Amino acid sequence: MANPAIVTVDDDPAVSRAVARDVRRRYGQEYRVVRASSGAEALEALREIKLRGEQVAVLLADYRMPQMNGIQFLEAAMDLFPLAKRVLLTAYADTDAAIDAINLVDVDHYMLKPWHPPEEKLYPVLDALLDAWLSTPAAPEGEVRVVGHRWSAESFAIRDFLARNMVPYRWYLAEDPEGARLLTAAAAGESDVPLVITPEGKSLVRPSEAELAVHVGLSTTPAADFYDLAVVGAGPSGLGAAVYGASEGLRTVLVERSATGGQAGQSSRIENYLGFPDGVSGAQLTERARRQAQKFGVEMLAARDVTGLELRGSARVLTCSGGTEIAAHTVILATGVSYRLLDVPGVADLTGRGVFYGSAATEAPACAGDDVYIVGGANSAGQAAVYFSRYAHRVHLVVRGPSLEASMSHYLIEQLRSIPNVQVHPCTEVIAGHGGEHLERLTLRHNQTGEAREVDASWLFVFIGAQPLTGWLDGVVERDTQGFLVTGPDLVLAGRRPSGWRLDRDPYHLETSIAGVFAAGDVRANSVKRVASAVGEGAMAVTLVHRYLEAQ
Known part of the structure; x- marks a missing residue:
């Protein structure tokens, strides 16, 4: 198999050559350096690397590029190589903008240009990132596949467990053709979901977390007395x-x-x-x-x-x-x-089916274009609101108190104010949830006027107390x-x-x-x-x- 790749992206030819030259000088024996002049060109290269079954260790992208800037490229590249380490190259004048952008994407490091001498400013950073990449458990041959229903609490629990333990997996809906094919191949029906298929091809029907952990390589038994x-x-x-x-x-x-x-x-x-x-x-x-x-x-x-x-x-x-x-x-x-349970009518039965406790990051992409409701006024709720604002049409932060100042850090309050699709609802509580297969509506009440209203809602994330x-x-x-x-x-x-x-x-x-x-x-x-x-x-x-x- 070819050496893992280090991919560099910069639209300035001189800078692009310099980056590739310095990286190749230090790492050329063990890594293949791939150079691209735009985000689109780099993504095409990544797709080819993916098709060949090869690996990418590090992505270095310039922040200021036309059509697709470095942040946008790194975000798209995550879908292809989620374990690759991500570095943003930025000029001094762009530092503030880059930091703001970094808050929207998990970037491992940002580096100011120029980075000379590389022995002091470039290589120590890449050494640390490559060490971290090498020590990250690689996805096994094949991959974990999960088949389930969209609004299934059991399916969500399986996906959340895998994601939080950093086990790569692919998700299939049971009603889609590929999901149905996997169920047939495993001699299982729609009543047997969630179905987990391990990289070795073993089928697990509605596995417990302990059973799943054993089959995806997590240690569960003490080695010493x-x-x-x-x-x-x-x-x-x-x-x-x-x-x-x-x-x-x-x-x-x-x-x-x-x-x-x-x-x-x-x-x-x-x-x-x-x-x-x-x-x-x-x-x-x-x-x-x-x-x-x-x-x-x-x-x-x-x-x-x-x-x-x-x-x-x-x-x-x-x-x-x-x-x-x-x-x-x-x-x-x-x-x-x-997190304390939201003890109001209709919510308990919808847990995992539109109602979630904590950020449930696995659900964020599915919220695209929808309204998301978040209950809570502390930092965890504020951080979730910032995160979901990247996907949702609008994020509604439902706060029991009159303001956020008593329970949330100042920096986070200011950040929320700067995001146009985040709306804070003070003195407001959720008093009921409604829905059949999944959450469909919420009843909100203003706790000072007593006025109640129903809103359409498919997503509710709860961050109340502890x-x-x-x-x-x-x-x-x-x-x-x-x-x-x-x-x-x-x-x-x-x-x-x-x-x-x-x-x-x-x-x-x-x-x-x-x-x-x-x-x-x-x-x-x-x-x-x-x-x-x-x-x-x-x-x-x-x-x-x-x-x-x-x-x-």
């Missing part, structure tokens, strides 16, 4: 804890019930995270953290729902769904929170009235330590009512609900793990 540290939950705090734990020599296992990234992993754009001035998508941040964890040897288990925690001597033992047990010296609970995923710890670890885990000084009331506490010291700052069991991130009572603080708490928890282990 005992660990120094077990982390439950792979959101920002869990990933942070796993990276710091493993990098400091602890045998670390990370257990996740669904997909890495948690709620943050579904964010279309996080713009106030330190070190990313042009913003970073939740998927990008999650993927980088996942690679970092793997680099340090973290064992990552997917589709494992932890259902119990108990003490057995010096061991803390986690019980997973299916009966699997994971024993460790210490545990960090980083299970995060889930509830901790700690029911499985009831009676085991001390929780507050809302279910958040109580830690550190909050456990020592009037000088009295938690019931059952056997040590002579008070609990450490992030330690729960069980010694050696810590909590980090959103699941912890009184935590700051931000990605940066969650990552910081994960790292801090590892420091306290070391302190605990040294005292044993």
Whole structure:
């Protein structure tokens, strides 16, 4: 097979030659450099590469090109080679415009022209991107194929699980000719959907997440009998804890019930995270953290729902769904929170069929030309509104309060104001959902005037409140009235330590009512609900793990 390609696109012949020359000088032995003078020419080259079954590692595109600018090209190229790393070349004068455009597309890096000397400004960037591309699991021979119905909650759950775990797949409607052919070939009928066909040709009828994970190459079974540290939950705090734990020599296992990234992993754009001035998508941040964890040897288990925690001597033992047990010296609970259900008539029956919790990025292209309703007034809802505005005819942000200022970051409010097809509805609530096969209408009510009205709506995305995923710890670890885990000084009331506490010291700052069991991130009572603080708490928890282990 031919070497993977590095594709460069620039309409200026001199710049195009210079880019190709510098790239070929450093990477020509291992990569094939393909040069194009326009976005259309580059897309045609990509289609030919795709037809030959070859790979593309990096795309470098100039921002300012006629007919199709660099952002538009990179967005179109994603459909052909979604795993290729994307670099935008921009002149200093275009920096602000480029950054604004980057917020609309997941670009891995933007680079100012000129980049001389390349040894300092070009090669380090490409080295890092190529390393990241090489460490990304390649799509297996063939591909995962999913057959289902458009408005099926089960079909959506399968697609969402695959997308959030970065497993490439192709989606077929059961009623379309190709979908019907796949069903016939698998000796299945429309009642057997969702049907998943693995790259090896195995047919899975309505598979569970655990079953699906095994067949698409995700690890679900612990490889060791005992660990120094077990982390439950792979959101920002869990990933942070796993990276710091493993990098400091602890045998670390990370257990996740669904997909890495948690709620943050579904964010279309996080713009106030330190070190990313042009913003970073939740998927990008999650993927980088996942690679970092793997680099340090973290064992990552997917589709494992932890259902119990108990003490057995010096061991803390986690019980997973299916009966699997994971024993460790210490545990960090980083299970995060889930969005509260919208408890109004008609909505529950339409979940996954027009009503979704979180951003559900897999559904965005299907929203093209439609009106989208988003419920919530915090950053996650605002980020979703920005993202869906790229696809929808109009995005309606339904906010219970009188304004966004009390709950949303200033930068995001300003960004929403600049997007013409985003409309904010303050003092408004959804009080009912209506539909048969899928969501068709919503009833909205103004909570000050009491006026109610019905609107046509096929898409509703809900971002309201947060509830901790700690029911499985009831009676085991001390929780507050809302279910958040109580830690550190909050456990020592009037000088009295938690019931059952056997040590002579008070609990450490992030330690729960069980010694050696810590909590980090959103699941912890009184935590700051931000990605940066969650990552910081994960790292801090590892420091306290070391302190605990040294005292044993």
